[in-house]
Amino acid sequence: MADQHIDAVELERGLRERARRIRRASLRMVHAARMGHPGGDLSSADILAVLYFHALRVDPARPKDPGRDRFVLSKGHASASLYATLAQAGFIPAGQLDSFMKPLSPLNGHPNRNEVPGVEANTGPLGHGLPVSVGMALAAKMDRADWRTFVLTGDGELQEGSNWEAIMSAAQFRLDNLTAIVDRNGLQQGNATESTMGLEPLPDRWRAFGWSVAEVDGHDVSELARTFDAVPFEAGRPSCVIARTHKGRGVSFIEDRVGWHHRVPTDEELAAALEELGGEVG
């Protein structure tokens, strides 16, 4: 019992450190490139940390292993956070992060599976990741393979109708090997989601489409870990994790501010942000 408690504390501490490093690296990358989507990078950092350092069965030494779990970043504009995660996980060299969005760099503003080991789908236009993930999960079912598919969407992204075609089909095909995570940070480019094109009641909508839904604190790494450990929530149904997050989480002057969808931090802002985030260089 005591051992389990210590393990849980260790797990939490380790994952929080991973997430911190993802945040630091993402902000550095966006600052150096003078372009990017820091708000959405920061809101996804904990989710990515728990996926890559706890839940996903992936091996950086074998990025094309047919038996690997698949992760699709459907909100492809959060590419800096994905690259930062892949670097920490050993899929790409950490030094390559400096090339983010530089001319001819494989680290494009949106991820490219043909250029970056560990990237599974060329996302960017919103609403593409879910259909592609359905196809992946379907292939696994056809092959009776036990690898899982995870996909992370934004919430504004769910305004695209193509998502709902995929959401319908995942339930129809009984894809309990598919888990969708929604980065529910409440904001999109111009404004709050609810004053633009409201998504609530979001959990009810997914349930109505035949998914099994859990709502979690998207910044509680332990809760995220427990939740991902529990998929599929129900046999025969795909799983949806609605992660309540804050856009720009981790930096006080970015958190929950609409203007930070694709705003680049100044030198001073970067320094202040890294100071707030704390930790070593990474």
Add this chain to the structure above:
Amino acid sequence: MVAVANDSIGSSKLAEFERRFPERLVNVGIAEQNLVGVSAGLASAGKIPFTCGASCFLTGRALEQIKADLAYSRHNVKLCGMSSGMAYGELGPTHHSIEDLAWTRAIADLTVIVPADPRETAHAVRAAAALDGPVFLRISRMPVPEVHGAEQEFEVGRAIPLKDGSDLTIVAAGVTVSRALEAAKLLEEDGISAAVLNLSTIRPIDRDSIARAAARGPIVTVEEHTVQGGLGGAVAEVVVTSHPTRMRLLGVPGCFAPTGSPEFLLERFGLHPQGIRDAARSLVRG
């Protein structure tokens, strides 16, 4: 190999596939964006999807998915655009696919093939399966005669010269190929020697064959497609940059078709042997 359809199992002629391989048929219902996205996902896990639907909806509704999830992602999906051109005739322009070549040939890394007859369609399907990368097969529905000999081989990217000629070349693809051959016969009666070239691969285009034809003389292109941006445009791009020569582009003249059967509409737009003959004659003599 799997088949993916948008509720179109009957019209995509997949009933036999469904009977024999039910576990390999995926029906996504009336949802073309999901159709193409799911196909990309299946391909990423090693399947070879043949993805079928009416060409007008498959290309129009899911064009961005074709661009991003297939071409840019390099996913090994074979799109089968059924009932292309004006095959749906009386059902009207919403169901006509006379822009699909213009749309798809503009997308990098997408192979675009327009088979001319049943045998070439079978060859093209096999060639698409063997090719590594996304393919768009533009399938017709009108009955057409076989225009090739039984021994004719098919090679992606290679135009097939069906008839030699010295005065001009008629370049066609799909249902217009047999009509071009009929037109060439009529032109002989006028003392005009017309070559006929089956340009079954629109992308990557056989530049050499077109350049050779342009060096020989004028060119008439014939397509069941708008004259703006399709086969004619593709050929013109090569002609102008290799051996400029006079051309006539035959097809749907930049309008939506009125009500009519496919045969009626093709005739109305001059896409029958007599119409092709008239255009060729005026090009050579004019």
